Amino acid sequence: MGFLSIDNVTKSYGAVRVLHGVDIEVEEGEFLVLVGPSGCGKSTLLNMIAGLEEISSGEIRIRDRVMNGVHPSRRNIAMVFQSYALYPNMSVAKNITFGLEMHGTPKDQREAALARVAGMLQIENLLDRKPAALSGGQRQRVAMGRALVRDPDVFLFDEPLSNLDAKLRVDMRTEIKKLHARLGTTIVYVTHDQIEAMTLSTRIAVMSGGHIQQLGTPRQIYDDPANIFVAAFMGSPSMNLLPARLHVSGQGAVAEIADAEGAPLRLPVRGNFAGWDGRAVVLGIRPEALTDPGGADRAARDVVALRNRIDVTEPAGADTFVTTTLAGRDVIGRLRADAEVRAGQIADLAVNMDKAVLFDPETELRIG
Amino acid sequence: MTVEGASRTGHAARALIYLVLLLFALFYLLPFGIMVINSLKPLSEITGGNMMALPRTWTLEPWRAAWSTAQIGVSPTGLAPYFWNSIKMAVPAVALSTIFGAVNGYVLTKWRFRGDTLIFGLMLFSCFIPFQIVLIPMARSLGILGLAGTTPGLVLVHFVYGIGFTTLYFRNYYAAFPTELVRAAMIDGAGFFRIFWRILLPSSGPIIAVSVIWQITNIWNDFLFGTSFADFDSQPVTVALNNLVNSSTGVKEYNVHFAGAIYAALPTLLVYVVAGRYFVRGLMSGSVKG
Numbered sequence: 001m002g003f004l005s006i007d008n009v010t011k012s013y014g015a016v017r018v019l020h021g022v023d024i025e026v027e028e029g030e031f032l033v034l035v036g037p038s039g040c041g042k043s044t045l046l047n048m049i050a051g052l053e054e055i056s057s058g059e060i061r062i063r064d065r066v067m068n069g070v071h072p073s074r075r076n077i078a079m080v081f082q083s084y085a086l087y088p089n090m091s092v093a094k095n096i097t098f099g100l101e102m103h104g105t106p107k108d109q110r111e112a113a114l115a116r117v118a119g120m121l122q123i124e125n126l127l128d129r130k131p132a133a134l135s136g137g138q139r140q141r142v143a144m145g146r147a148l149v150r151d152p153d154v155f156l157f158d159e160p161l162s163n164l165d166a167k168l169r170v171d172m173r174t175e176i177k178k179l180h181a182r183l184g185t186t187i188v189y190v191t192h193d194q195i196e197a198m199t200l201s202t203r204i205a206v207m208s209g210g211h212i213q214q215l216g217t218p219r220q221i222y223d224d225p226a227n228i229f230v231a232a233f234m235g236s237p238s239m240n241l242l243p244a245r246l247h248v249s250g251q252g253a254v255a256e257i258a259d260a261e262g263a264p265l266r267l268p269v270r271g272n273f274a275g276w277d278g279r280a281v282v283l284g285i286r287p288e289a290l291t292d293p294g295g296a297d298r299a300a301r302d303v304v305a306l307r308n309r310i311d312v313t314e315p316a317g318a319d320t321f322v323t324t325t326l327a328g329r330d331v332i333g334r335l336r337a338d339a340e341v342r343a344g345q346i347a348d349l350a351v352n353m354d355k356a357v358l359f360d361p362e363t364e365l366r367i368g
Numbered sequence: 369m370t371v372e373g374a375s376r377t378g379h380a381a382r383a384l385i386y387l388v389l390l391l392f393a394l395f396y397l398l399p400f401g402i403m404v405i406n407s408l409k410p411l412s413e414i415t416g417g418n419m420m421a422l423p424r425t426w427t428l429e430p431w432r433a434a435w436s437t438a439q440i441g442v443s444p445t446g447l448a449p450y451f452w453n454s455i456k457m458a459v460p461a462v463a464l465s466t467i468f469g470a471v472n473g474y475v476l477t478k479w480r481f482r483g484d485t486l487i488f489g490l491m492l493f494s495c496f497i498p499f500q501i502v503l504i505p506m507a508r509s510l511g512i513l514g515l516a517g518t519t520p521g522l523v524l525v526h527f528v529y530g531i532g533f534t535t536l537y538f539r540n541y542y543a544a545f546p547t548e549l550v551r552a553a554m555i556d557g558a559g560f561f562r563i564f565w566r567i568l569l570p571s572s573g574p575i576i577a578v579s580v581i582w583q584i585t586n587i588w589n590d591f592l593f594g595t596s597f598a599d600f601d602s603q604p605v606t607v608a609l610n611n612l613v614n615s616s617t618g619v620k621e622y623n624v625h626f627a628g629a630i631y632a633a634l635p636t637l638l639v640y641v642v643a644g645r646y647f648v649r650g651l652m653s654g655s656v657k658g
Contacts, residue, residue, distance in 0.1 A: 052551050077555065082548070085546065098566075
């Protein structure tokens, strides 16, 4: 029995069903990230945990207490909103203690809690200001302070970093992670940013179309995607997905694709592919598995060398991304920054097949 | 064209604009100016001379007369008691319609329910009902309620008639108010009225100004409801002014009439001068964001 249980929960607006039987068990102290494109139902699910939207069917429990129909203020949760939702007419101190005041906490306790949280977030010097006089990062801190002060069972974060500029976002991401490490409170965090999902979470639920596509640790999600959607959604640049034909024999399985000139390229794959001999599959190769020969993982078991024309190079500082053509598709490779490649030239490349994955083109599910 | 030449035409165009604006301002001020000038003259100067001329003898007597001694209908009371009637009518009616409009707007945007747009549509509809249509049903209703011919009766009429407008204003203003704030307050444990009082109302200054100005102007200047539903002792100042001007006995004291008309217009004028810029600001904030 989990700390936070989401048990076969659905949500419908009239005849339109936006969440289909979601099941998630969250352990105490876990950092669960709900990630997916807009409209996938992740914010709806979060709002249902918060009690801001009704549950159409199924059950949500926190600490084994059924939350269906319980008012948001009685669930012992705290929420950080995308827009921060700071009360514009109140000072920072009032914003943070408003919830305690509503719950009838005596003034001296409120002030002690305020001092504790303000110290933790280093916002002591902002307490008298109004939200309008704060920068984006400061507002974000105050919004977190308002959630922290309640000492809740579960923190809910609704895309809290999406209104910040790129640098601040990375800083705040680290701070949230530190905060979680220090407090050990259970967190449910919604984002559409797969990097946030990977870096912050202890477990990720990838959502699309009102379904959980996959629930697992960041490593499971990244290395063992359950279907093409998860494979393509997680990772940046996203996974290269190539039409291939599978040949299975006594020596093992080989996926055959065509290189830029149309010559067949035979790539060994590992796994149980019984019954797939001769059939069409989708081969997934992450950009970092297509690299310059010197950059290939020395511990890898199956590395295939190939020579291919480089169409585009994108030096990103730490790495150089290149676009080349395989099986008639543009594919992206990730080379070391000092790899000697130029657009329009033929270059030596290496494909690390250890982490290659195969999918059924019809069901889009993982095979092998 | 040189830069200097361009700036010279710029100055010329600017001068022309100001000239035109000045002319229009004078044109619009003229009627009020004539009223003020003639209210400060003895009657003989008006009947025997030029309405446009400045007074030869300045006097405040017409103002005193209009306020406290002029013949209104049958009694020589001046406008003073009716002015108070208007205040006793307008202040509660404005306050009530603004408060109810605010609560309606809050419910219609932040506590949506099935059929809320229909309800709002019907309330909006009330903005377009001509005054004349409601006279007879309203007279009957006031009679049943025992409020016929009283100031509370007039307050009720204006309050009910104003709700449509104030609801429209507040609904559009609150539609632009972030719903996440309401949700945050819900999680913080604030209830329906606490959220309204502590979160929404403190941010409603501009739209309250709009609602109050609009309602004061309409209610203070109303003549039809005042003349239809009020008794002699509850008539608002607009009706009394009409009775002053139309008194059939004695000579027409134009200077007193002018002074009386200014008395009747003064409160709305004052409200515009004091709060006019909030009015424009509030209308803008509602329309642009909503």
